[in-house]
Amino acid sequence: MTNQYHSSIVKKHKTLPARVMQFSTPHGNVLTPAFMPVGTRAMLNYLTPTDLKAAGSEIILGGNTYHMLVAPGMDVLQAVGGMHRFMGWDKAMLTDSGGFQVLSLSKKGQICLIDEEGAHFKHPITGKIIHLNPHTSIGTQKIIGADIIMAFDQCTPETGGREAALAALDRTHRWLLLCKEEQEKNPNSAYGLRQALFGIIQGGSFRDLRDTSTEFVVNLDLDGIAIGGEVIGFDMPKTAEIIDWVRPMLPANKIRYTMGVGLNPQDLIDVVAKGIDIFDCVAPTRNARHGTLYHGDLVERDGWLAFEGERISIKKGLYAKDDQPLMQDCTCYTCQRFSRAYLHYLFKEGLIAYFHLASIHNVHVMQMTCAKMREIMLRDD
Ligand SMILES: [Zn+2]
Incomplete structure (x- = not known):
């Protein structure tokens, strides 16, 4: 296997924006459309890696940065050589940056302060303060060692209106620049394997904000592009509309990822028809x-x-x-x-x-x- 990340178009649909893409990672190639089963805490509930492979899974979402910091902690993951070895998964893996947890934990009223410096959590058992920011999120994802890592973002809530969406977008963009800087220092994991960095388009349900965010993310020329926000995957007609807004601005040869889509099989079909390649739920x-x-x-x-x-x-x-x-x-x-x-x-x-x-x-x-x-x-x- 090659120590690189590369994505290309294999075949386009005759009439729809749907396509088959291939991307290569140090843990194997993936053909899209590809669904990523989610193992937020370094395990898939009730499923072994053998079960996942038997279903045809070539990539999983194998752990969330926030949860992995809480347990088992980075010293454990580093000692055992990273998440692939830890959870017995030898194919491609993506990790989440912790951005979504920032939103959901703050909603649940758990101690989570978010400011320009990032998010500050209290460890649920030790009480130790955990700082998640662009620097620590990327650093943590380097120790986790996934093949695709995500920029640390502020997920846009659907309840705050335009002002909240704009604030989340501005902060996400500032943090994205810092994530890119961190990644450029060393694009490899702690184990020497090339990691791809995806940026996340925010902007809630506002077209002009989605346009601004798409332009910003695309101009940074990252390895792949995700479309995020609480609305994505939750409200499918709106999700489809947002994809239609941003798709004309997206580069054809990069993987497009809608985060949190996959409540039903039909949801996958609907976003692929709009030109999306990967999704998790x-x-x-x-x-x-x-x-x-x-x-x-x-x-x-x-x-x-x-x-x-x-x-x-x-x-x-x-x-x-x-x-x-x-x-x-x-x-x-x-x-x-x-x-x-x-x-x-x-x-x-x-x-x-x-x-x-x-x-x-x-x-x-x-x-x-x-x-x-x-x-x-x-x-x-
Ligand atoms: Zn069956």
Whole structure:
């Protein structure tokens, strides 16, 4: 494997802005569209690296900077040679900068002060103050050692109006310059492997702010570009609209990442149709845990794809004697071997096996959806 990061277009869709991209990392190549299962705390709930690979995952979001600083801490990660080795994942990995946690922790009323210097947290157990700023966020991500690292940003809340969106955007831009400076000192991880740095476009739901932010981020010529903010992935019609605003300004050969998209398989299809390449979401595993399982058909229509179906709420009594698999055409381990009746039983009894089998299915459906989109575009002449 080469110690470099490089992205290029493999194939464009005939009519839509959708495309198949390839990017190379020191931990292997990734073909897009690619869904990244989320292991915020250096583990995927109920899934092993073998399960993730069996589903077709080539990249994961393998840990959040804030959580990793809290536990196990950077001295542990550095001692064991980084996050890939620590969690037994040898393919590509992206880490979050901690920006989103700054927003969610401050919302939950936990001690988190945010100012121009960054965010200041109190360690939940030791009480020690943790400073997250562009310098420490990038430094921490170098010790984590992911292949793609994210600029430290201030995620835009949807509640503060234009003033809050503008303030978050200005600060995000100032911090981005510092992140880039830090990255240029040494583009490699603490283990000597090349890391790609992605910048994040903010601007909330305001078109002029999104335009300003896009221009700023694109001009810095970073390795890839993310579209962030609380609205992304949460409000899908608005997400699609925002992508349409910014897409004409984005360079064609760089990876585009919508952060937090993937509540349903159809959400992936919708953003890819708009020209997005990668995305992450905790929803597939969280839904599985709560008994909500993806169910539907991947239907090709007019040269593109739709996920037609409804979710299965496995706790419902109607599945108690249902001998069918969760989803007829699903090739996952769970659907190949077990019935809805069995999963219903495991769920009702609170048996641990349920969480494993259900998570396998939900992540597999997301990856099948990506594989199908790639297949359509690659065969399309
Ligand atoms: Zn399945």
